[in-house]
Amino acid sequence: MLKTGSEHIETLRDGRHVLINGKPADDVTIHPAFCQSIQSVARLYDFQSAEQNRSLMTYEVNGVGTASRIWQMPGNHAELVERRRALETWATLHCGFLGRAPDHVASCLAGMMMGIEVFQAYDPKRADALADYYRYARDNDLYLTYVIINPQADRSKSASQQQDGTLTAGVVDQDAEGLTIRGAKMLATGGIMANEVIVTCIQPLSQGDEPYAVSFAVPMNAAGLKIMSRKSYEENATSVFDNPLASRFDENDAILYFDDVKVPWDRVFINQDIHMCQQQFHATPAHVLQNYQAQIRLMVKMRFLLGLAHRITETNGIVNFPQVRETLGVLAAQSAMVDALVHAMEVKGRNFGAYFVPDAHTLYSAQVLTQKLYPEVISALRELAGGGLIMLPSSVEDFADPQLRALIEKTQQSPSTSAEGRVKLFKLAWDAIGSEFASRHTQYEMFYAGANFVTRNHSYRTCDWHSGTRLVDQMLDSYSLENELGALAAVAE
Numbered sequence: 001m002l003k004t005g006s007e008h009i010e011t012l013r014d015g016r017h018v019l020i021n022g023k024p025a026d027d028v029t030i031h032p033a034f035c036q037s038i039q040s041v042a043r044l045y046d047f048q049s050a051e052q053n054r055s056l057m058t059y060e061v062n063g064v065g066t067a068s069r070i071w072q073m074p075g076n077h078a079e080l081v082e083r084r085r086a087l088e089t090w091a092t093l094h095c096g097f098l099g100r101a102p103d104h105v106a107s108c109l110a111g112m113m114m115g116i117e118v119f120q121a122y123d124p125k126r127a128d129a130l131a132d133y134y135r136y137a138r139d140n141d142l143y144l145t146y147v148i149i150n151p152q153a154d155r156s157k158s159a160s161q162q163q164d165g166t167l168t169a170g171v172v173d174q175d176a177e178g179l180t181i182r183g184a185k186m187l188a189t190g191g192i193m194a195n196e197v198i199v200t201c202i203q204p205l206s207q208g209d210e211p212y213a214v215s216f217a218v219p220m221n222a223a224g225l226k227i228m229s230r231k232s233y234e235e236n237a238t239s240v241f242d243n244p245l246a247s248r249f250d251e252n253d254a255i256l257y258f259d260d261v262k263v264p265w266d267r268v269f270i271n272q273d274i275h276m277c278q279q280q281f282h283a284t285p286a287h288v289l290q291n292y293q294a295q296i297r298l299m300v301k302m303r304f305l306l307g308l309a310h311r312i313t314e315t316n317g318i319v320n321f322p323q324v325r326e327t328l329g330v331l332a333a334q335s336a337m338v339d340a341l342v343h344a345m346e347v348k349g350r351n352f353g354a355y356f357v358p359d360a361h362t363l364y365s366a367q368v369l370t371q372k373l374y375p376e377v378i379s380a381l382r383e384l385a386g387g388g389l390i391m392l393p394s395s396v397e398d399f400a401d402p403q404l405r406a407l408i409e410k411t412q413q414s415p416s417t418s419a420e421g422r423v424k425l426f427k428l429a430w431d432a433i434g435s436e437f438a439s440r441h442t443q444y445e446m447f448y449a450g451a452n453f454v455t456r457n458h459s460y461r462t463c464d465w466h467s468g469t470r471l472v473d474q475m476l477d478s479y480s481l482e483n484e485l486g487a488l489a490a491v492a493e
Contacts, residue, residue, distance in 0.1 A: 002049040002058065002068060003141040005042025011195055012038065014221040018192055018254075020229040025192075033232030034192055036240075036248045041143065041193050044090055044101065057086045064139060070106035071138040073114050074356045080346055087296045096301025097249040099294070099444055100190035105144040105198060108290035109134055112269075114355045115284025119269065122276050130269045133217055137196070145194040147185035147256050148202040150212070159201075160208040169199060169258045170211035171272055178264040179214065179271065188254040189444075191227060194220055197256065202281055202450075205274045213277045215270035216263045224259040233437040241396040244428050246437035285357040291449060292345060292358045295366050298374075298445070299342050302335040305377055308429055312385050315422055317415040327380055334373055341366040361462040367455040374445040381433045389430045392423055 003011075009029050018025040018034075025031045029038055048057040048068055058066045059082075069086040072079065087103050094101065112119070113134045119127035137144060150159055150168040159168040166172065169183035185199055200215035218225065234250040237243035270276045281287040309331050313319040319328075345358035345366070382389070393412075398404050399420070412419040432438055449455050 001139055001141055002054075002066060003045045004049050005039075005044075005046040008045045008143065009038060009042050012193065014219070016192075016221040016227060017225060018227045018229060020232065025229070028192055033229065033235040034252065035234075037234055037250050037252065038193050040094060040098070040248050041101070044093060045141075047090070047093060053089075056089060061138070067138050068102075068106075068141055070103040071110055071134075073110050075354060076356050077346060077349060080349060080356050080358065084292075084296055084342070084346065087293055088300060091297045091300035094249050095245075095304040096297045096299075097245055097441065098190070098251050099297065099441075099448060100145055100251055101297070102143040102194075104190075104290060104293050104297075105146050106137070107293040108146065108286050109137060109144065109198065111286030111289035111357075112280055112284050114289070114352060114357070115286065117353070118279055118283045122270070122273065122279070125265070126269050126271065129266050132266060133269070140195075142195040143190075143193065144196050144198060144217075145188055145191040146198040146200070147188050147191075148198075148200050149186050150201065150203060151184050151186060151255070158206040158209050159212045160206070168212050169256070171214060172211070172260070174271070178262060179216065179268055181214070181216075181258040181261045181263055183212075184255055184257045186253075186255050188227065188256050190251040191220060191254050191256065192229060192252050196220060199256075199258075200270065200280065201277050202287075205277060207274075210272040210274060213270065213272050213274040214268070215277065215280055216268045218261060218263055218267060222261050224261040226257040226259060228255045228257065230254065233435075233440070236436075239396045241424065242427055243431050243435065243437070245431040246435060250437060285352050285355065288357055288360050288363055291363055291367060292342075294448065295338070295342050295345070295363065295370070298370060299338050302338045302377070305381065305432065306331050306335045308432060309381050309384055311425060312381070312388075312429060314416045315414045315425055316384075316386075316388065318384075324384065327384060331377060331380055334377060338366065338370060338373075341369075361459065361464065364455060364458040364462055367449045368452075368459050371446050371449070371452055371455060375442055378433045378438070378442055381429070385426065385429055385433075388426050389434050392426055392430070 012029050013027055016028065018028055020031075020033055025033065028034045047053055054066065057069055059069050059072050061067045069083045072083045074080040074083055090101065090103060112130060116127055116131060119130050136142075147169075153162050153167055159170070162168065166183045169181050169185045171179050172182045173180040181199070188197065191197055196217055196219050198215070198217045201212055205213050220227065230253050232250060232252060233243075233246040234248070237247035237250075240247045270280060309328060310319070313324050313328065318324045341362060345362045348359035348362055349356055350359065393399070393408055398408060408423065409419040412422045414422040417425070430438075
């Protein structure tokens, strides 16, 4: 079943317990901290369900009907490319600024299903629960988020060694009905706009951490689940004209606190097994598929930033300066690199049982490079824009005063556009690279996949070192000290 935007909005009126600014948010679909971003998500669903987009955005499921491609498990290279085109098109609707749009965690869950044998070897009942949940999420076109990181607290200690043993969400009881969970998880990006949350741990766990080594799913309105929102950039955006991104694409982040939340067994995929918590991501295609989606989104975002850079230089009349073209050339190369890496993941993909998955090492190489790349791109755009990012009218209300508008038109001149066009562009640029919303995005792109050492270790782990060392050995074997000494002796004779 495909949802429309209005149908998704209606699913969010479910009594979820969202806390912001010291009080409950009540109906999040009309709350000023969330309503416009929820509308942006609704537009994704409307686009997907529109008749003219269905061949691109959906696929046929045997015995079920049509489903969104976000749930598709590609069986070959062509199907992987078809799925990517759908995700890429969806990302263009938000220019890559919804990092946890519905296609992200759907990709993770689809990846787990592609490796269902790993769950079956662990526990057939838990594997059945996962398979049933995947079908339920797919057939109801759910928007899923996940929380897979523990609260930072004392990072020198494991979850079980923290001063408060229930700081991190873990099992405090289990019975015939299921698990009882108490504690917190982060970061629940997009959670306020999502239907359900998958709760697990991607971080390494130590002996004694078994109560925290779980994997399960609950609705966002589960009894006892408290959703603590960060500051809303949308709520503080004065208008769409002044904050075109923050006002509409602030997907929000939240800490989830589980106050003795009951999780039925048919929603439990892993129960207190440290090894399996890692296996669910790395012995299945889950981690590769979810981060492949992230790189598709970043590819679109890089195109947007590249276009923004070029438009800034046109607006300031500097596009033909040699040093400016040099900067633009570097940005163009960086954008092309991300694009090429995404396509290379597909071309170098491999079969995983009945499925076809992107190349893991190319994916992790892209993450290592783009973690450092994104802040460099933002810095380059700041240099191209200069003081024009700062010296802008205070708000859209300035244009409502005829005398002030006349001064704006006099002082905000451009060789390529009107004063209004210049202000509009630079307001967009500031929201993309300089505002509090933009700062959060820089932090997100640098750390959504983990710290630098995490992605670098993934790159090391998945690299085909043998192909390189074989060449080194081949070269070393092509000569020897004994032969060289023999040659010298022959010359001496």
